[in-house]
Amino acid sequence: MDITQLAQAMRAIVGRQGVISEREQLRTYECDGLTGYRVVPALVVLPENAEQVQAVVRLCHEQGVPFVARGSGTGLSGGALPVEEGVLIVLSRMRRILEIDLPNQRVVVEPGVINLWVTQEVAPEGYYFAPDPSSQLVCSIGGNVAENSGGAHCLKYGFTTNHVTGLEVVLPDGEMVHLGGKAPDSPGYDLLGAFVGSEGTLGIVTKITLRILRKPETVRTLLAAFNSTDDAGSAVSAIIAAGIVPAAVEMMDALAIEAAEAAVHPNYPNAPALLIVELDGPAVEVEHQFQLVEQLCNESGSTEIRIAVDDEERVLMWKGRKSAFAAVGRISPDYYVQDGVIPRTALPEVLREIAALGERSGVRVANVFHAGDGNLHPLVLYNGDVEGEAERAEDVAGDILLICLKHGGSITGEHGVGEDKKKYLPRMFTEDDMKTMQLLRCAFDPHGFCNPGKVFPTPRLCGEVPGPARLHPLQQAGLAEVF
Amino acid sequence: MSATTPRTYVPRNVSVADIERLVGMGHAREGAPADSIAGVTPRLVVEPASTEEVSEVMKLASQAGLKVAARGGGTKLGWGNPPEALDLIVSTARLNRLIEHSAGDLVATVQAGINLDNLQAQLAKAGQMLALDPPGHACTIGGVIATDASGPLRLRYGTVRDLLIGITVVLADGTVAKSGGKVVKNVAGYDLGKLYTGSFGTLGIVVEATFRLHPLPEAVRTVVLNVRTPAQAGEFVGAIGRSSLVPSALELEWAHNAETAALYVGFEGIAPGVEAQAEATMQLAKTYGECHTVEAEEAQDDIWRRLRELPWQHSEGVGLKLTCVPTAVPSLLHALLTGTGSNRCLYLRARAATGVILAVMAAGAPADFAARIEELRRVAGQHGGSLVVLHAPPELKRAVDVWGPVGDALPLMRRVKERFDPNRTLNPGRFVGGI
Incomplete structure (x- = not known):
């Protein structure tokens, strides 16, 4: 089947409107949020329901055509980068919220539903969906599942994986399975847990059961300015040592503050480092601990503390932080968002090393991070029009990951490995570690059609399952013989 | 296609001395009746002291075609199906740092x-x-x-x-x-x-x-509420869920034939915080029945130490774990409580806000038992849940599928097992679908 025939067959499944085959239109889908990588797919298919997804995948499987799933395309590791000669399956038409079960705190959605919609839908009854990636205005739940997305509040509440209790999945051969559900502890392997965060390499989700939480009684937020990131870091250590688990602790350095100020005017204090600390929970507890946090910030040398008096002020405090990535565009023509993790206690040392690296290479690095859990987002600034700058920036970004690993951290805390970081995976895992991960891949996708070439540096053939020789189904049916 | 040649291992007679060569003298021995899992006694027991030693032992075991079970404290070894075969127990007793x-x-x-x-x-x-x-x-x-x-x-x-x-x-x-x-x-x-x-x-x-x-929480508080019916318990748990209270635990305890059941609501945090939450819980609980707060640390410890243990530990009965959506807990409790004769429930415990029920049931004849399990599974299934037989004598376990239906992902689970352990070396037959 050539591409024209495949497009025809796809149209028979999803209708004329659901297939894109014109080169110019296909270019819309050539990259996700990481624009440095671009591949034009052979075909884009936009199914409207699970049955269509299943039929599309089955066709790909039968024809041996690789495919990639895509939600809103906001991913930052190239996880939804299309494959040439392959089909891009875009889930953005599957946007129904299927069920809201408040008493059991569950919401069932289709993969194209936008993250923030879930909270908006249940907020009037006093509930919310905890994972809040910065892109939550546009990113899809299906994408969150693929990437195991985090957000500012995962220090206390965990990641997507802690808030998904059930999945309907179309496997790479078109078979549909149901993993988990609304009730806890389904017997059998926790394939749900293994699937979340598998970056689209194990199948396509068509239905997701989410856990929603009761809105906390009280939320208190403060902004504390410091003379150095070291001082800010020691304040975070003191807060954690006091046995407090804040809902969020975010840090920004001078360059990031400058960028945020230029872009969204959050009216931040002019300081070398800022902390945003948010506590939530039962009122009495929060009030008590909030005072303690204030005291600990002062003791760590905070030069100014501002406390949000109402929701409006809180939103403004967060606006600067949440828009920090894009804001960097105001102070640099191009930038690369890095995502690495370190043990939180290594923060002062790692920041010094990153600063030294920046100086040595003449590349500016702005730092924004989830300080509570050691998730760094260094923003490496460059001008793509100046020859060699992009390469230098890439080198610096890569070296930052190596610094993270040296301190016992990870090459990605929430953006995923995708296309971008697969070459670093062997720095974190041994050959045997990766081979073992591939065993899972082979159980789900023995032919390697599903988002091929991502996550792992070298594609591997799965081979037959070793063990007692077994008849091929066709042999069993008497339809074929092996000579 | 580079198909791997199927390997057929000839089971070799591995001796204690063979294993001692890998883990040192005195760290391997013959299996004894006390090492049995559901009545199956292993031939050998080994206690490796490092990851490398476990690896060496497994290389030998898999090449020799031995069937292997890992053992920690041995407190839950009886869970699951009885093993199809068992040659070697790998104890983690010396991996204790x-x-x-x-x-x-x-x-x-x-x-x-x-x-x-x-x-x-x-x-x-x-x-x-x-x-x-x-x-x-x-x-x-x-x-x-x-x-x-x-x-x-x-x-x-x-x-x-x-x-x-x-x-x-x-x-x-x-x-x-x-x-x-x-x-x-x-x-x-x-x-x-x-x-x-x-x-x-x-x-x-x-x-x-x-x-x-x-x-570690600075302070803990426990509120105890007595309820008369499963439905009443459900209403209270629902009310807690709609409030802004944040309990750390919510356990319902129901003894067979008892007039009332006790609901324990545990709070953790700083002292003024747990006090305020306990107080608010009391206000809420009052409308449901008799309630009180336990403040003495020792008394609270006793309560929670008891509630974390398996209820069938000191009983002759069979131990079941049922799950469902939290709102269906009362229906499931009701179904369990209506059992009579050899199927009567001796004791019930519910993690009422999570949807987990631990039940102790009288152990009847295998056929009655199987029928009752099937019936309860149907009820749990209607509420999105499952029933697993955790603790039962081998003859009752063999009368049922202890795990129950797993759904449409079972073939995928089998494929995962095939990839990770193609020769079924590890715990064969003990998991869902006979994996």
């Missing part, structure tokens, strides 16, 4: 054989804890992971899957493989920790694990 406790990062790495109480005592010195309270004080971390054991605290902190951030296992062929890491936030590579959690030792032997920790 706390490798690293990074208090500032709220993270600890341990060997799988460490006793949970022992670990908690060491973490407590820094005012921290691993927020798991599974049954069995002799239990080890490896066993807790393999069985996905949990307790009342799961309401607040989740289960193993929510706290495990890194894991190292030895696969059936001796391959040592880790996934995850030592930082809480990490999405590099597949999260195999979740795959191994609750896999009952059928995919590999857990040798090391890294967990995120929590601060």
